[in-house]
Amino acid sequence: MTRSNKVLIIGASRGLGMALAQEWLSRGWEVVATVRSANTPLHRLEQVFGNRLCIEQMDVAEPYDTDSLARRLAHHDFDVLYVNAGIALGSADRADEVSTEDFTRLMVTNALSPIRIVERLREKVKEQGTIAIMSSSLGSVALNESGGWEVYRASKAALNMLMRSFAARHASASWGLALIDPGWVRTEMGGANATLSVEESIPGIVNQIAASSGRPGLRYYNYRGETLPW
Template sequence: MTDTRKTALVIGASRTLGLGLATAYLRRGWDVIGTVRGSRHTGLHDLAETSGGRLTVESLEMTEPEQISALRDRLAGRTLDLLFVNAAITRGDIPIGEVPTDMFTEVMVTNALSPMRVVESLRPLVAPTGTIGVMSSEQGSIALNTEGGQDLYRASKSALNQLMRSYAARHAGDTRKLLLVNPGWVRTELGGPEAELSVEESIPGVVETIERHREPGLHFVDHQGQVVPW
């Protein structure tokens, strides 16, 4: 009997939004591979222990290119129906002229360059009809930036969006779906305690948005399925 279960790879699944995604896809009957940084025990490990073998935990420091290559080699032969990259850091609300160069580099490498390295490297594992998704943010929208603030974080997400746009143009004939997803303002370490949504309120919409998109090409959408202005 052929196993028809789908497989999702969630990059950055140790907690909050990434862990929520892994949990949601397990509940939908998918097999899930989730990555964590380092070797410490996380909520993803706890979830794996109750998954009946359907959740595999992999180690990945996304900012190290050789670790991305090693993960690709370990997953060789697997077919992914979904590759979703969830990773971002912020270093506070600092006017851009006061941001140290090393901080600028750290945030840009983590939030923009590294996710694209993952997409470029792991793309061959994604089924031709599969989906490649990256967690973006409304703060990456240039059109919606009417108040300023969070200069570096906004710039990193805008850079991520632009790089995905370039990726989509370079692979214009690809049949895979490409999504930049804004999860909403969520109460995470990054979003802060005053955010509007809990993880449990955001993630079901994120998953529905991912599953609802069937057209190839790049789409910038939010957790309610609405188009986000570039």
């Protein structure tokens, strides 16, 4: 019996995370995906894909939840670990106006938690597998010529820097490491004015991960595979 490829997606209850799960499922993969609550849009996919989709509950900002997930997945290994969880503050995103509480919440969710998850779950990724995190072109310091989205930009820049440190700590590892910009996508977070549909973004992300399979080292690129400046 041929073994199916398997992906673990952290943060897949809706939006881009759910679309990633659906895309990999449609390609015949087994998917383990995490959500925060027991009733999400992702649960509807169970009726379509059956036991190829396993849904686990966790809060990305709670280290105990990550440890618990690792124990539940003790006998699993994955071709891809994809950390998608992230939040934005919307209009309350100027550095001189944001509350300390909101700033902390954004940094913990968007930067600290993904790296903690990657460090804790990296041993679940097989050799030559891929560890990817959903970043953004807004995290590029070099590309910030227009301002706006100040705290969100800072959180993604911090994420990128932490992932570079992770790559340096594990320089001899055989994983492919990726920070991926999905583009500006029409989701609840991206808004109705975004320039891309989910159908334009998500297949490109999955294609790029497939194309870089077995290629070690860290890359920062968009859904078209174009390298982004740090």
